[in-house]
Each structure stands twice: as structure tokens, then as C-alpha cells.
Amino acid sequence: MEKEExxxxxxxxxxxxxxxxxxxxxxxxxxxxxxxDGGQEHKCAVKxxxxxxxxxxxxxxxSVRCAYPGKQ
Numbered sequence: 758m759e760k761e762e763x764x765x766x767x768x769x770x771x772x773x774x775x776x777x778x779x780x781x782x783x784x785x786x787x788x789x790x791x792x793x794d795g796g797q798e799h800k801c802a803v804k805x806x807x808x809x810x811x812x813x814x815x816x817x818x819x820s821v822r823c824a825y826p827g828k829q
Contacts (some may be wrong), residue, residue, distance in 0.1 A: 773812075774800035775821060791823045 775788040776797055790799045790811065801812045801821050815823035
């Protein structure tokens, strides 16, 4: 069994979600986990709280890398 690599994540004051909103001027694609659950509770990262188990990072320009199963 391979040993899991532990990474130290730095970057305070970060809230990242995929919750479409009419209050913003840019297009936000919905979170596939929220789509399957029919809700709005899942977020990629919440400041001082947690990081989603499917979150795999950010690519320019502000695209979230997500590993939610069965979605592309």
C-alpha cells in the first residue's frame, strides 16, 4: 500500500464555490455534487473551515479542478 502524500496548504481568506447567482456578472457552472443532491450546500473551499474532498485546485482564469465521480 502506498503512503499518502500530505501537503501543507497555505492561502487564507479563501471562499470558493460553484453556486450560480444572478448577482454576479460572470457565468458560474453549477457544482456537479449539488446537482446530484438537488441542493446548494456543497462548496469547494470555505475560509477557515474545510476543503471539499473532490477539490483538486484552481486553473487560470478561475476554473476549479473537481474530481467528482462520473462528471467531466
